[in-house]
């Protein structure tokens with residue numbers, strides 16, 4: 001319940017908060033509120049106790065007991081609910097407000113495009129700012145887009161759809177000449193200078209690129225103090241003729257270049273070799289290499305049907321057949337090799353669900369859980385853009401224009417877009433999971449902030465719930481939080497999440513999306 005109070009200013013402000021308080025009283029920078037009597041969980045300090053949280057000017061001003069009674073403009077009763085730092089998604093390909101609503105409804109307050117990345121990165125920041133975002137946003141530079149430009153002359157357009165449309169073309173996947181690698185590195189350098197958060201490497205989508213090229217890109221990142229985010233090359237168990245094992249390549253790059261290597265969705269690229277990959281990563285971490293891992297708790301993946309590893313002759317490597325693929329635009333299970341060829345030709349960027357691990361198989365479920373429970377492993381969604389198969393809402397029967405909330409079932413995505421964080425929390429803390437809430441929440445907020453905070457010091461104010469932090473806050477019922485999206489109903493929002501604040505402004509209020517809220521701000525590295 002939300003109770004509007006009188007407009008008196010809060011009494012208990014510290015010196016550094018005067019400026020934010022002044023901005024709040026001028027009604028700039030968000031609401032001024034108290035979240036009263038919630039179970040405040042801060043994954044960094046380990047605080048897990050009933051407290052009040054005061055928000056002023058987009059920041060957490062104070063956390064304490066019986067704060068400033070009656071003084072806040074808005075007071076929210078958080079009794080019985082958890083109040084914690086909003087989730088930071090290191091792996092979101094969502095680039096529209098409608099898709100970001102689904103993520104916000106899952107507790108996400110910062111959605112970052114790091115694995116694919118975008119090039120030129122400055123254009124992506126410009127477009128997001130012009131359009132407005134319900135949650136904070138940020139981008140890595142894109143090795144794949146830089147490679148498309150350098151090797152195949154495809155002009156980069158700073159969005160994923162352009163990449164998807166060209167992903168199947170063999171031209172960009174060729175081994176690169178030294179001059180082309182130099183051009184790629186120059187483009188990536190320029191993006192880093194423009195504030196890119198790191199370098200995203202869709203390595204598995206250009207499997208003929210040389211391991212030496214990869215090392216050069218990682219060395220560039222290391223020099224800039226920027227992390228890298230890799231979709232691994234094929235594992236040697238899947239593709240014995242691969243130039244190098246995908247997992248060993250990441251570990252080697254960490255050791256050889258000193259770069260911070262972030263191993264994207266270790267669940268999906270490792271398939272049934274998750275334990276082997278995690279053991280390798282664990283040994284390298286123990287030896288001092290900076291490698292982090294992430295996972296999403298679903299057995300199926302999703303990507304463009306034109307991906308190199310979905311070529312008909314390569315499906316067997318992953319024990320797949322055409323019928324393991326469900327093509328989102330029509331919902332069809334791909335019936336034959338001929339149909340797969342046809343779809344890859346006609347719509348290479350069309351998204352498909354790929355059945356990798358079986359969620360109804362206890363052994364596969366356990367493997368998936370290993371990717372989440374591995375020490376330090378981060379929850380990241382790999383949230384996908386929406387595929388629209390019909391009208392975008394009752395008020396908007398046309399094919400374009402603003403969507404309405406709740407999203408109609410004509411919007412199709414992978415359920416991970418809507419449910420990753422709620423599902424992970426349920427699995428880690430309730431359904432057989434033995435993690436404390438603070439430990440599980442750390443995988444969703446603190447640890448992702450730590451991946452980026454050397455590159456972007458402002459991230460030290462996110463992923464924690466402490467005085468002085470950004471007021472990116474999620475308020476949820478710990479016994480009820482759960483995903484509801486499924487492969488058949490992929491945009492059903494998560495349940496149990498009551499409020500979500502981004503920079504002190506509600507984007508979810510009383511369980512409902514605040515449709516006109518655009519408080520998202522850029523997360524971007526400072527110029528060198």
Ligand SMILES: [Zn+2]
Nearest residue numbers: 115231264265
């Ligand atoms: Zn990927």
